[in-house]
Amino acid sequence: MIKLYDTRRRQKVDFEPVEPGKVSMYVCGPTVYNRIHIGNARTFISFDMIRRYLAWRGFDVTFVQNVTDVDDKIIRRAAEEARTAAEVAEEYTRLFIEDMHAAGVQDPDIRPKATEEIGTMIALIERLIERGHAYVSEGDVYFDVRSYPGYGQLSGRDVDEAESGHRELRADGQGLEERKRDELDFALWKAAKPGEPAWESPWGEGRPGWHIECSxxxxxxxxxPFDIHGGGADLVFPHHENERAQSECACDSTFANYWMHSGMLQIANAETGETEKMSKSLNNFLLLHEVLEQVRPAALRMLMLQSHYRSPLVFGEQRV
Structure with missing residues (x-):
C-alpha cells in the first residue's frame, strides 16, 4: 500500500486510485511569458519523480499538464516587445519544453493549451451561472465564493479571514472591486480590453480567468474525480482553492481525491550566506537553462531530489 501526504487532510493517507491499477494525475504547468527559473523547475522535477515512481510500482499513469498561454503577464510582455501575445506564448512554450527535456523531465501524456480550450471553459462557467454559483457583472463573470461551504478547507483558511487572491484592474486603471458582490469573489471570465486577445462568449468578448482553465x-x-492534483506550495491559495471550489460546485463531485504540493526553493545569498525566497522582485532568481549551462542535468536532479519533495530546498552554487 502506498501512503502519501494529502494537503487537504494534512496527514499521510493510504492511496487508493479511482480505478485499480491506474493513476490520473494533473500538475499545473507554466505561464509562458519567460524562461522558467529553478524554483519552477523544482516542482516539475519533483512531480516527474513521483510520476516515474508510480509507473515503477506498476500503475498505468495518465499525466496531464497544461500550458497557460493567455495571461496578463504574457500580454504585458507582448506590449513591451511590440509582438502579439500569441507570438510570445509560442516562443516560451517551445523554450519550456526544451528546458524540461534538458532537465530530463518526461513529456506529459496530454499538454492542453488554454487558448485551445476556450469553449470548454465557457461551458463550465455557464454551468456555474445556472447553478447559482457565479454571476455576470458588466461583461465579467465572478465566482460567488460564499456559495461554496467548503471554501478554505484545502488551504486551511477561514473564509471570513481570507484575502482575495489578487486585485484586478480595468483598462482605465480603476479597480474591479466595485463589480464584485464580495471581495473574495474571483474572475471566471474577463471582459475584453482594447488591444488584448479576446474570444466570443455569452457575456461578450473577453478571455478566461486563470483558475477556470485548470478546472x-x-x-x-x-x-x-481524478486521483492526484499537484503543484508548488505557492499554488495552494488561491489557485487550487479556487479550482476545487468551482469544479465541485459545477459538477456535484469531488474534484481531486489527493492534493500534493512541492516545497519552495530558497537561494543562498552569496554575500551574507543567509537564505531568502527566490523571487523576481528580489532579482535573485536563476533561470533553469542558465544553470544547466554550468552543471550537468543529473547533478541538478540529484540536488533537487536529495530533499523531501515537500520540504524547502536551499540552492547555492556550492551545492552543485
Whole structure:
C-alpha cells in the first residue's frame, strides 16, 4: 500500500486510485511569458519523480499538464516587445519544453493549451451561472465564493479571514472591486480590453480567468474525480482553492481525491550566506537553462531530489 501526504487532510493517507491499477494525475504547468527559473523547475522535477515512481510500482499513469498561454503577464510582455501575445506564448512554450527535456523531465501524456480550450471553459462557467454559483457583472463573470461551504478547507483558511487572491484592474486603471458582490469573489471570465486577445462568449468578448482553465481541462481529460492534483506550495491559495471550489460546485463531485504540493526553493545569498525566497522582485532568481549551462542535468536532479519533495530546498552554487 502506498501512503502519501494529502494537503487537504494534512496527514499521510493510504492511496487508493479511482480505478485499480491506474493513476490520473494533473500538475499545473507554466505561464509562458519567460524562461522558467529553478524554483519552477523544482516542482516539475519533483512531480516527474513521483510520476516515474508510480509507473515503477506498476500503475498505468495518465499525466496531464497544461500550458497557460493567455495571461496578463504574457500580454504585458507582448506590449513591451511590440509582438502579439500569441507570438510570445509560442516562443516560451517551445523554450519550456526544451528546458524540461534538458532537465530530463518526461513529456506529459496530454499538454492542453488554454487558448485551445476556450469553449470548454465557457461551458463550465455557464454551468456555474445556472447553478447559482457565479454571476455576470458588466461583461465579467465572478465566482460567488460564499456559495461554496467548503471554501478554505484545502488551504486551511477561514473564509471570513481570507484575502482575495489578487486585485484586478480595468483598462482605465480603476479597480474591479466595485463589480464584485464580495471581495473574495474571483474572475471566471474577463471582459475584453482594447488591444488584448479576446474570444466570443455569452457575456461578450473577453478571455478566461486563470483558475477556470485548470478546472476545465482536468475534467475534460481525466474526468471527475481524478486521483492526484499537484503543484508548488505557492499554488495552494488561491489557485487550487479556487479550482476545487468551482469544479465541485459545477459538477456535484469531488474534484481531486489527493492534493500534493512541492516545497519552495530558497537561494543562498552569496554575500551574507543567509537564505531568502527566490523571487523576481528580489532579482535573485536563476533561470533553469542558465544553470544547466554550468552543471550537468543529473547533478541538478540529484540536488533537487536529495530533499523531501515537500520540504524547502536551499540552492547555492556550492551545492552543485
Amino acid at each position: 476545465a481541462m482536468s475534467e475534460k481529460y481525466l474526468g471527475l
